Amino acid sequence: MIAPSLLSANFANLEKDFEWLNRSTADWIHLDVMDGVFVPNISFGFPVLKHVARLTDKPLDVHLMIVQPEKFIGEVAQLGARVMTVHHEACIHLHRTVHEIQRHGMMAGVALNPSTPVMMLQDIIADLDLVLLMSVNPGFGGQQFIPQCLQKVAQLRTLIAETGSHALIEVDGGVNMETGRQLRQAGADVLVAGSAIFAADDPEAMCRRLSAI
Ligand code: DX5
Numbered sequence: 020m021i022a023p024s025l026l027s028a029n030f031a032n033l034e035k036d037f038e039w040l041n042r043s044t045a046d047w048i049h050l051d052v053m054d055g056v057f058v059p060n061i062s063f064g065f066p067v068l069k070h071v072a073r074l075t076d077k078p079l080d081v082h083l084m085i086v087q088p089e090k091f092i093g094e095v096a097q098l099g100a101r102v103m104t105v106h107h108e109a110c111i112h113l114h115r116t117v118h119e120i121q122r123h124g125m126m127a128g129v130a131l132n133p134s135t136p137v138m139m140l141q142d143i144i145a146d147l148d149l150v151l152l153m154s155v156n157p158g159f160g161g162q163q164f165i166p167q168c169l170q171k172v173a174q175l176r177t178l179i180a181e182t183g184s185h186a187l188i189e190v191d192g193g194v195n196m197e198t199g200r201q202l203r204q205a206g207a208d209v210l211v212a213g214s215a216i217f218a219a220d221d222p223e224a225m226c227r228r229l230s231a232i
């Protein structure tokens with residue numbers, strides 16, 4: 020699956036991007052919420068997301084790069100989001116948060132920063148619907164892919180098989196045609212792509228190419 024990240028879109032004219040996004044091969048729309056505390060950048064919040072949600076019928080994949088994300092489970096559910104992903108590094112009571120997300124009818128995702136090992140998920144993996152492996156340090160679009168992530172995808176595949184988990188593996192950061200191919204080979208299910216799609220001459224065509232990997 021492909022999830023274009025709206026972070027690289029033109030926020031002054033989102034309707035224009037949704038014209039092609041809605042007819043594209045995009046499976047999900049990836050939405051990056053940043054608070055300037057968990058990551059060194061601020062993106063957008065619920066007043067913006069409320070309007071974004073009205074522009075599309077595609078499933079919304081909400082990636083919260085914020086501290087205390089459990090405070091906003093209700094708000095994300097109200098958007099009608101398909102997936103709510105919180106960072107392992109931001110959740111003290113991760114088990115409770117994951118089950119709260121699911122109780123609100125959403126798929127629960129847990130994201131790992133590049134320096135957080137896959138084995139940190141050992142005791143929660145069976146409960147998860149998705150794991151988001153960051154292949155850049157979160158906070159900005161357009162960064163370079165950290166190749167170590169490929170090994171983490173393989174390790175996570177093994178952990179999922181061993182535990183009988185149904186979690187999808189999503190990868191976020193520096194995804195393009197080349198790294199996308201490597202990630203698919205390693206066993207990734209969902210690829211997030213921001214700048215590779217939105218900076219392309221023909222974003223819809225690039226989205227189609229990524230879908231076809
Ligand atoms: C980074 C965000 C990503 C970002 C990816 O912190 O989580 O979703 O939009 O952008 P690219 O694909 O340009 O690396």
Ligand code: ZN
Nearest residue numbers: 051082191211
């Ligand atoms: Zn993201």
